[in-house]
Amino acid sequence: MANECCAPLEGAPETSQQQSLRLIDILDIKVVEARGLLVRPGGACLEHCVRCVIKMDNEEIFSTSVSAKTPNPYFGENLHFDLQKKFRLLSFYLFDHYPSRVARPLGRVTFRKEDIAKYSDQERWFKLQPLNGNSDVIGKVCLELSCERLNQDGSRHDGAYRLKVRLVDVCDLLLPASRKADVYALAHVQWEATGHCMATEKLRACQLQDSKHRANAAYFDLPSFTAELGQKLDEQEQAVCVGPNGNGSLFLRLSVWHDLPRSSSTFFHGEVRLPLMCPNQFDESKVAWYYLKPRLRGSERVSRAQGNDESTRNVETHGSLKLQLRYTVDHVLCSSHYNELWTLLLHSLNVQPFRASVLALISYLPKSESDRIVLPLVRTFVHSNHVKPFVCVLCSEEIVQCQDVNTLFRNCSFASRCIFELMKLVGHQYLVSTLKPCLDKIFQERKSCEIDPDRISPGQSLMDNSRNLIIYAESMIIRIVDSNHRCPQLLRDVFKVMRDVTAKYYPNRLDVQWLVLSSFLIMRFFAAALLNPKSFGLRQDLPDSDVSRTLALITKVIQRLSNFVVCGRKLSDKEAFMVPIWERFSDERHRIAFVKFFDRISCAGGESSTTCDSVTILKEGLLYEYKNISSDCFGRTCSSSKPRHCYLTENEFYWCKQKESTRLGQLYLADVVLIQPAERKNKGRRMFQVSTRKGIVCWEAVSCVEMSEWVALMKKTCQRQWLNTQQTGDCSQVFEIDAEHQLENIHLTLLRYIETFRLWKDFFEDQRSTLAQEFPMLQTFNEPSVRQVILQSLQSILCCTYTLEEKHSLALLNHFKQVKYGSKDLPIGDDNYLLLRSRLRKYTVPTCSRDEADTAATTGYIHDSVLSAEQATGASG
Structure with a gap:
């Protein structure tokens, strides 16, 4: 293990190695x-x-x-x-x-x-x-602006100015690309206070890659600027002042339109408003991209000019x-920068005692913060194939700290939360394939299962409701106890680790081993998913009150039966109306079924199957099928799209013309070679293609988010099927985990609590009583050797966090130097540009000691980097 700790983190996206910062x-x-x-x-x-x-x-x-x-x-x-x-x-x-x-x-x-x-x-x-269509404004325009001084006869001279405006290109407008040639702009020079228009010109756009002389230009003669407006402003201030609130009395308003076909009406796409503040604002010809903004109404213009913000009074409710x-916006560095943090986490598995390690110190943070860091930790260890030693260490520490065996893993400890997130991450498809068939039947039939005499509705039969509950609960139990062949190999390995660790501390106690498995599999996994099917991804809709009551009663039966298996005796009856149901299930047949289920699912070499006894639909929805047709008379390849209702199961992907109609086609996942997004003109990022040995089929989703969900789920299903045939527990090939992003989230948590770690370090160095009262959990570390290990762990956290934050500052500095405000990727008015600085202002590293300064970045250095970054930003604007 020690040799593995020094290995660099692998498996990160390839693009991250080529760029120092990802957003x-x-x-x-x-x-x-x-x-x-x-x-x-x-x-x-x-x-x-x-x-x-x-x-x-x-x-x-x-x-x-x-x-x-x-x-x-x-x-x-x-x-x-x-x-x-x-x-x-x-x-x-x-x-x-x-x-x-x-x-x-x-x-x-x-x-x-x-x-x-x-x-x-x-x-x-x-x-x-x-709803107001005028405020639905998206898109951007590229403008070329320049200004020169003129005499009355048109020659250059001090006095009046001539503004040149050229519409170079437009992008991302709400119209088909074929209608882009019909777009035009109206350029106005207006007075801010009155809205009076001095001049108006009509402009046509040309493509940016074409020669700029093809786009006609508009010229506006402007009066002389006053001395007050002639004060020099840097470009950053000019960019901030873009809009109707600028200091200048004149502004340029350029609105974008296109004529509607077969109509005399026009469609408004948005406008750009630029205050004309100083004579040197456009000394040189400047080409820049601008975001379009909604139309500014006359009442809003007057109210803003008067400084009144209450322009939405008396609005109908x-x-x-x-x-x-x-x-x-997370700022992720390349993988080599996170090797120190990853090595620190991996070394924690070998620290003795574990409660003095870095992972243990993280678990001592407030529960709200430790909850945020649990999932990134689990994903990181799954990605690196170190999840089994991770679980082994957590389980050992949990059992050592547990004082009552009956509450083992029943609380919300750090180990319980990590294993729960691991089960959700690795076992989601297992959960869906096990519970969804019965769950869909309950939602569809909506039979009443209420057996409480005080809650039963008039006209319902208690006997019929009891029969419905028994049928539903029996079918659900059968699906659970016969699901071991659907469980992923990694989860079976984890359950075996948990059982072996429990047997080490409680030898010859099978009931304790079953208790540990039941605590996670039944209580935290199956029972929790039945009570909240939507949050676990089993259903898209929320259950109504009747279905929720049915699921709650079924959950009571399953939990009760699981407790009966663990304890080996009948438990006390708290709800009298449930006694007949519990007696129906508390027999030897059900007990043996659960025992065999726990034994099989915790066996490392357990059976697995790529086929299911019943088809489980993992996802369904509307997609558009694209097919290429023969070329037309001009040699162009034509394509057609048809709506299809598509289904994804564990073994195949098939589609129908309508929901529950005859199949029109299918693809076996075993034959799928490649699944990837596909860029197609005018379709954005909604297209993806499925490649098989027989050909390629292209699909279009209703949104880019829906496309990403289809691609991710199909990839996971195909890879899981391959892993089942290979009998391997390597889950890093199944889950496309961005290890760099997960480690960045861990770093941010450590950075938020960097002052807490410094106080803990002071406590163990000075043993001050005031800190002992503030952190009572630290008073249990009395042994000098343990205190020394904790000091080393805290020092490692501080040094690693400072060093990584220094690398962030340098990466952001380089990014600010390269970014160009006004480019197509970062138009003027793009507020993502401002979000880059939010992280620097939000997470300010406190001043560290002289010893820490030798190995970590100090606040002064980071502050200088921030200033240099902002200066570079202004220079690149």
Whole structure:
């Protein structure tokens, strides 16, 4: 193990080796509920519902499940997106759906990307606004601007100025690429206070790669600038002042339009407003990209000129939507920078005692923070194929610290949370294939299983409900106890490790071994998934009250039976109405079935199967099939797309014309060679292709997020099938884990609590009583040898964190030097540019000691790097 610790971290994305800094946009959304909606009266129609649609710019990324016909619907959606594209607007639309009628919009809530950070990690109510097409503005334009002094006869002279405007190119507009030639712009020079327009010119765009003389230019004669406006401003200040709030009394407004076909109307795409502040603003010809902004209404222009921000008074109330948003941009370095941190984590598995290691110190952090670091830790050890020694060490420490064997692994300890996240990560498909068939049947049949006489509805039969509950519980138990062949090899190896460690401390105690397995497999995995099928990815919709009650009763039966197997005796009866059901299942046949299940699933060489006794649908949805047709008379290859309802199972991918209709085609996953995204003109990042030995089939999803889900799930399913045939537990080939990103998340947690680690270090060095009262868990380390090991671990954490943060500062400095504000990838008005600095301001490393300064970056150095980075940014603007 010691030799492995020094090995560099492998398996990171190839692109990260070629660039020093990667930016990963992450968006977390929680759609809680709505209130005060103006819904139509639905009567007794079951199909009347309220739906929430989430859009990123103009692309739909998610649509919530159907909610009840009420003005106060509850959604309860928790969404996580690793964004594949840049965006400007995040919008939430609420629609009132009624059968045989057009969906009526109830309102929307729209956020600009830079505004999301204001509401980070806060559940807040947001007022719904009426839909207004003018505010749905995306896209960007490339402008060439220059300004020269002129005399009255047109020659260069001190006095008036002539502004030259050329529309070079447009991009990402809400129109097909074939209509791009019809786009034109209207350039106006206006007074800020009155809105009076001095001149208007019409411009046509040309492609940026073409010669610029093909795009016509507009010329505007401007009056002389005053001395106050002639003060020199740096480019960074000019960029910030872009908009109607600039200091200049004149501004350039360029609006983009196109004529609608077969109509006399025009479509507005957005506008750019540039204040004309100083004579040297455009001394040299400047070509730059700008984001389009919504039209500024006349009332808003007057109110802003007067300094009044309350321009939304007396707005009609359309209801409110409760949301929680979190948008972050993680800055990930190349893998070589994280070798020190990874070596530190891997060495923790060999530290004696383990409670003095780095991993143990991380577990002493507040539970909210340790919860954030659990999943990155698990993913990192899975990626590196060190998960079994990781689990072995955690289980050993948990058993040593446990005082009552009956509560072993029943609490929310650090070890329990790590193993639970491991089961969710590795065993999700196993969970779906085991429970989903019975779960779908319960949702579809909706039979009542209520057996509590105080809660049963009038007209229902207690005998019939008991029979329904017994049938559902029996079928669910059979699916669970016969599922060992579907369990991934890595999970079986982990269960064997847990059982061997338990047998080491409790020899000849099979009941304790079964207790450990039951605590995770039954209590935390199957039972928890039955109670929350949506959060575990088993269903897309929330269960209603009747189905929730049925699932709760089935869970009681399974948990009770599991406890009966572990204890070997009947337990006390707390709920009298459940006694007949428990007596039905508390027999020797069910006990032996569970015992055999625990024994088989914890066997390293257990049986596995790539086929299932019943087909389990892992994912289904709408995709568009693309086929190439023969070339036309001009030699162009034509293609056609047709909507298909597609299904993904454990063995195949097939599609139908409509849901539950006859199959039109299928692909066996064993024949799949390659699955990858496919770029196609006008389709963005919604296309992917599946390559087999017989050919290639292209598919288009409804959104880029949906495409990513299809590709990721199909890849995992194919790789799992291959691993089952190879009988190997190497899960690094199944899960596409970004190890660099996981280690970066661990580093950020350590950085947030760097001051806590410094205080702990002071405590063990000075043994001050004030710190002992503040950190009571540290008082248990009394042995001098243990205290010395803890001091070494804390010193390693501090040095590693400081060193890695220094590398971050250097990487950000280089990134700021290379970035060009106003390029196509970073247009003027792109607020992702500002998010690059947020990490530097949020995580400021405190001043370290003289000894730490020899091995770590000091605050002064980081502060100098920040200043240099911002100066470089202004120079590149």
